[in-house]
Amino acid sequence: MKLTLEDVDDYATGAALLGTGGGGDPYIGSLLLKQSMQASGPLELAQADDIPDDALVLVSAMIGAPTVMMEKLPSGDEAIASVQALESYLGKKAHAILAAEIGGLNALLPLVVGSTIGLPVVDGDGMGRAFPELQMVTYSIEGNPSTPLTLTDEFGNTVLIQAKDDPTAEKFARSTVVAMGASALMACYPMTGAQMKASILRDTLSVALGVGRAIRQARQAQAQPVHQLLDHFADLDFSASARLLFEGKIVDLKRETTAGFAVGAIELVGLDDPADQMQIRFQNENLLAVRNGELCAIVPDLICIVDHETAEPITTEGLRYGQRVSVLGIAAPPALRTEKALAVVGPKNFGLEEPFIPLEDTAISGIARRNP
Amino acid sequence: MRIGVDVGGTNTDAVALEGAEILASIKTATTEDISAGVVNAIRDVVVLSGKRVADINSVMIGTTQFTNAFVQARGLEKVGIIRLGAPATRALPPMVAWPEAMKAAVYGNAAILPGGYQVDGSPITPLDTAAIKQVAREFADQGLETVAISCVFGPLNPDAEKHCAETVAEIMPGASITQATDIGRLGLLERESAAIMNASLRTLAGKVIDAFGDALAQLGITAPLYITQNDGTLMQSSAVKQFPVLTFASGPTNSMRGAAFLTGQSEAIVVDIGGTTTDVGVLSAGFPRESSINVDIGGVRTNFRMPDILSIGLGGGSLVTDDAIGPRSVGHAITEQARVFGGETLTATDIAVASGRAEIGDASRLADLAPEQVRQADTKIQQMLAESIDRMKTRSGDVVVILVGGGAILAADELPGADQLLVPEKFGVANAVGAAIAQVGGEIDRVVSFEQVGREEALASLKASAIDQAVRAGAQRESTEIVDIEELPLAYVPGQSVRVRVKAVGDLPLGEQA
Numbered sequence: 001m002k003l004t005l006e007d008v009d010d011y012a013t014g015a016a017l018l019g020t021g022g023g024g025d026p027y028i029g030s031l032l033l034k035q036s037m038q039a040s041g042p043l044e045l046a047q048a049d050d051i052p053d054d055a056l057v058l059v060s061a062m063i064g065a066p067t068v069m070m071e072k073l074p075s076g077d078e079a080i081a082s083v084q085a086l087e088s089y090l091g092k093k094a095h096a097i098l099a100a101e102i103g104g105l106n107a108l109l110p111l112v113v114g115s116t117i118g119l120p121v122v123d124g125d126g127m128g129r130a131f132p133e134l135q136m137v138t139y140s141i142e143g144n145p146s147t148p149l150t151l152t153d154e155f156g157n158t159v160l161i162q163a164k165d166d167p168t169a170e171k172f173a174r175s176t177v178v179a180m181g182a183s184a185l186m187a188c189y190p191m192t193g194a195q196m197k198a199s200i201l202r203d204t205l206s207v208a209l210g211v212g213r214a215i216r217q218a219r220q221a222q223a224q225p226v227h228q229l230l231d232h233f234a235d236l237d238f239s240a241s242a243r244l245l246f247e248g249k250i251v252d253l254k255r256e257t258t259a260g261f262a263v264g265a266i267e268l269v270g271l272d273d274p275a276d277q278m279q280i281r282f283q284n285e286n287l288l289a290v291r292n293g294e295l296c297a298i299v300p301d302l303i304c305i306v307d308h309e310t311a312e313p314i315t316t317e318g319l320r321y322g323q324r325v326s327v328l329g330i331a332a333p334p335a336l337r338t339e340k341a342l343a344v345v346g347p348k349n350f351g352l353e354e355p356f357i358p359l360e361d362t363a364i365s366g367i368a369r370r371n372p
Numbered sequence: 373m374r375i376g377v378d379v380g381g382t383n384t385d386a387v388a389l390e391g392a393e394i395l396a397s398i399k400t401a402t403t404e405d406i407s408a409g410v411v412n413a414i415r416d417v418v419v420l421s422g423k424r425v426a427d428i429n430s431v432m433i434g435t436t437q438f439t440n441a442f443v444q445a446r447g448l449e450k451v452g453i454i455r456l457g458a459p460a461t462r463a464l465p466p467m468v469a470w471p472e473a474m475k476a477a478v479y480g481n482a483a484i485l486p487g488g489y490q491v492d493g494s495p496i497t498p499l500d501t502a503a504i505k506q507v508a509r510e511f512a513d514q515g516l517e518t519v520a521i522s523c524v525f526g527p528l529n530p531d532a533e534k535h536c537a538e539t540v541a542e543i544m545p546g547a548s549i550t551q552a553t554d555i556g557r558l559g560l561l562e563r564e565s566a567a568i569m570n571a572s573l574r575t576l577a578g579k580v581i582d583a584f585g586d587a588l589a590q591l592g593i594t595a596p597l598y599i600t601q602n603d604g605t606l607m608q609s610s611a612v613k614q615f616p617v618l619t620f621a622s623g624p625t626n627s628m629r630g631a632a633f634l635t636g637q638s639e640a641i642v643v644d645i646g647g648t649t650t651d652v653g654v655l656s657a658g659f660p661r662e663s664s665i666n667v668d669i670g671g672v673r674t675n676f677r678m679p680d681i682l683s684i685g686l687g688g689g690s691l692v693t694d695d696a697i698g699p700r701s702v703g704h705a706i707t708e709q710a711r712v713f714g715g716e717t718l719t720a721t722d723i724a725v726a727s728g729r730a731e732i733g734d735a736s737r738l739a740d741l742a743p744e745q746v747r748q749a750d751t752k753i754q755q756m757l758a759e760s761i762d763r764m765k766t767r768s769g770d771v772v773v774i775l776v777g778g779g780a781i782l783a784a785d786e787l788p789g790a791d792q793l794l795v796p797e798k799f800g801v802a803n804a805v806g807a808a809i810a811q812v813g814g815e816i817d818r819v820v821s822f823e824q825v826g827r828e829e830a831l832a833s834l835k836a837s838a839i840d841q842a843v844r845a846g847a848q849r850e851s852t853e854i855v856d857i858e859e860l861p862l863a864y865v866p867g868q869s870v871r872v873r874v875k876a877v878g879d880l881p882l883g884e885q886a
Contacts, residue, residue: 031464031561067871068491071560072524076463154460154496181490249765255859309763322654322661322680324763 001123001206003043003111008033010212015107016313017211017229018204020302022285023104023130024066025315028073033108036115043111046096046120048202053194055095057122058086059139060113061106063151063173064183067317069105075154078185079113082152086187089148089160096120098189098196100137102204103130103285104315109185111205124200126189128238128333129302132284134173135166136345138335139189142199149173149188153180201333207238215311225311226326239331241360245289245296246278246327247271247308253319262316271308271324278327280305282316287350289327294363297329298352300336300345301359304328329359373427375414376808378626378801379406379435382647382704383778385804386413388421392633396420397801399778401704406437407583415591425592430880434600434626434807437580438573438616443670445473447579448572449518449548450480452511454504454540455564456487456532457524460496466522466564471671478572480516483507487532488524491819491869495532496524504536508543519549520571522564526553527817548574555615557817558871562666562675569672570617577616581609598810598880602678604629604659605813605877608846617676620669623803624651624681628660630806631774634796640772641761641790644802645779647689648701652682652760655774657855659877682764686756688779690720692749697723697756711737720782723749730781750784758788765789776802813855813877814841822868831857831872838876847878 003011012030015023037043051057060079062069087093099110102125114121126137134146146166151173152158159176163169169188177184191199211232218228226244233242248268255264263283270276278296281288286303289296297303305314308324331337336345337358343349346356374389380402387397398417403409410433418425441447453466466482467475485504486497511519519540523533533551540549550571556563584597598606601618604625612619627644631637638658644651654661660679667678685699689706702709702717709715711722712733718741724730726738726746765771773790775783780799787793798805816838820830835854842852856875 028464028561031469035464035468065491067558071558072457072488072490072496073461073560074463075459075461077459181492181496322765 001045001209003045003209005034005037005042007209008037010216011205011209012108012212013215013313014208014210014212015102015104016315017215017304017306018107018128018208018302019103019130019313019315020285020304021282021314021316022132023101023106024062024069026105026108028069029105029108029112032074032076032112033115036112040115040118043115043121045123045205048122048124048197048200051096051122051193051196053192053197055193056090056092057096057098057191057193057196058083058094058187059098059100059126059189060110061100061186061188062109062183063134063186064177064180066105068181068183072154072181072183074185077156078152078154079109080117081156081158082150082185082187083113083117085150085152085158085160086148086190089150090190094119095193096122098122098200099125099205100189101125101127101130102208103127106130107205107208121205122196122200123205124202125204126199126201128201128204128336129300130285131345134170134188136349137189138199138201138341139191139196140166141341141344144189144191144195144199145169146188148190149186151176151180151184151186153184201335204238207236210236219310226306226308226328229306229311230328233330238333240334241329241331243329243359244326245303245329246291248276248278248325248327250319250323250325264316266319268325268327280327283350284316286316287347288352288354289329295354295357296362297359298347298354298356299350300332300341300356302328302330302332304330331359373421373423373429374808375417375428375431376804376806377410377413377431377433378623378803378807379410379433379437380623380803381436384409384413385801386417387798387801387804387808388417388423389805389808394798394805395423397798397804399800406435407587410584411587411590414588414593428593428595430595430598431588431593432598432600432606432807432810433584434622434803435580435619436623438577439620439669441576442569442573445477445670447576448477449575450516451478451568451571452480452514452516452519453482453522453564453568454507454519454536455482455484455522456499456526456536457496457560458484458486460488460524461560464561467568469561469673470565474670474672478568480518481511481514487536489526489528489532491525491528493525493528499532499535501539504539505543508540512544517544517547518571518574519544519547520552520564520567521549522552522560522567524560525819526563527558528819550574550614555617557675557873558819559675562673565672566617566674566676569669569674570615573616574613577613581613585609600626600807600810602676603662603813603875604806604810606810606846606880611845620676621678624653625660625679626806626810627651627776627803628653628655628679628806629658629809630802630804631655631776631796632658633805633809634776634798634802635774635794637772637774637794640774641764642774642776643757643761643783644777645775645782646687646777647706647779648685648687648703649683650686650757650760650779652684652764653679654764659855682760684756684760686720686753686782688719688721688782692718692720692723697749697752720753720779723753724782729784732781753782754784754787757783761787762789775799811877811879812842812845812847813875814838814843814845814847815873815875816841817871817873819869819871822870831874834872834874835876838874842876842878846880848880849878852876852878
């Protein structure tokens, strides 16, 4: 697949939607990508299966607080320095760059690196959405260690971490990021092409672009963007089910900081029926949607909040009292719903008591679409 | 006595207010020479009030001139930009996302220099005074006279920008310097863009404010002049010369605040029906609810304090066809082109007259309209209003709706979704009333660590800073209160780092408080 300069905004919109509320606003990433593509032209995405089995591939990602990145913008050299440091440690050149997450800012940054240093970027990622921690990726779930990994700040200061397991790597990386000013670029999950092929979620970059494009085209045609978006998912292999969970207004919003995450909940009431209510809990990303006491969707399935009129994705930080929103439930890719995956990205990893119930098996079957 | 003036695209309105009593009001046409129109409006309203010029304590003007000048790139100054934060931020230089035409009109030169802060307040790099001087010399050699300075995490600590501004002033005496942390919130690019916009408008602002001052002098008015800003509070005219950008979008704010004043409501939805558009906003604690999304002005992304306004293409001059009302409008030509005024164009105002909602113009000129056509058009108008009210509602159930603006005659006596529908007597000049009653405010936007200082203590300190800021802006301390606190935890940053915004407002000492 080819990504052109004109595609960047659509791709960023799709990435914001797949961020399920978290992952950081892709705006800064889209500006960086446009800058880079203005210099180096369109970007050809590589198919996972075209990468040689013995080639080195690695993940490039931002780690830290997305709100810090909105203020302390990158120097532009960090990501490449982290990739080069890891290459130098491994004594081998990377053949391709991978995305860790297709949701939010980190959907854009690997493309910036690929575009800047002229390496192919593989069409796929390790989450199919956004997650808050380093080990919450299919690469790790399938047994590929995140380390050795490198972190680089705006000065080119670089830290290499070699850890006994990925939760430990997450712990050291997190404290390093704090010392680097709460935002750093990282190169991690060095894998062979074969390891990558056995663990990557394929074609998710294309999914993000298609989603953003569908939203824009529906808006231009004034054709109910939220409905068009759902129809678009129905035609994709990405997800087993995508449904409208709720249409409502935000009537309450609670946030607090617990152990470095934005944790909170919103309350919605139905647009037509104030007695119809939904509660959504989030920890950076939306975790759990409950309608009138019944579970509708739970992590790792995607719970996406969009503007009711425009289908513009709304991040956790952008939630406000009074917003009229549509809540979409999108089944996570099958690889995130296995027992092995749920041990890493299932509800209990976010402190939830509720067991994982696939979206399509919940008691609530979604709501009927309204016609204008 | 206070005089409130609203300078709109079509009309310049003025009111004379004593305490809470409206002594007089007037609507005049906006003139090509705007200050001449302001002189006319003030002169006439003073005569109508039966008072003398000497009785005027203060004059408040709301104007859209600066917004319009920026959007149309008229009369803008080229700006030299210094950003403190290198080596961070180099990937995205100043004005990176501006439309080419706007950039061409405003870009003078730009440098990213050492300085700036980390999120914990420690410096990224020490300031390089020699480098600042060097850049300032380049700006001066280029003939630039206006400078904008931004700094990474400047809102945490304004010292770096301040030092930079002082250094630039040494090399460029007389230059106009805008510091971004005086204007914007967190979000470097948006705050920096606001500072650049502001810098580009400084020269124009000087001229406009001086012209207003001359206009007042011409009338023999010696009372202080204030200009309204986008959050419903006032700026002294000298501050507008420094921060013209803060007047952006003050119009809808004024009409909402005016509506609140005229009806005594503090929680309501305000529907301001003009000649071409209807603006719907939400009053919360007597102030407009602010927008949560970044607002583009002239294609430039900003993070100003802006009221959350829903604008729809319905007004008194909206064209009525078989299948639509608006968005096209005859605008200010309504008094010639509408059927009831002798014209040939069927407008929303004609429908209001035909359906008996309003008695203006010559109703006999509508005799040929089929009752069914009138009924359908009127139903459509009421639907458009009801829908926009519903879209802005924050909760279902009881809601008070206030109708203002010259086009308020379009609305029925009852609207679905409106528990109570209020149309104040002076509905046509609510915006000028809003200008007349504007308060002064102070706002603090900081990242703090609740772990280090404790939430209660941190909030208390921020509230005190906001109140101090309002008092510095001219508010009477005893009338100043906190109207808004917003906390936004920073994900991933340990130590319970929270971004807190606190807003305080208070009354100006006018010697006539009711």
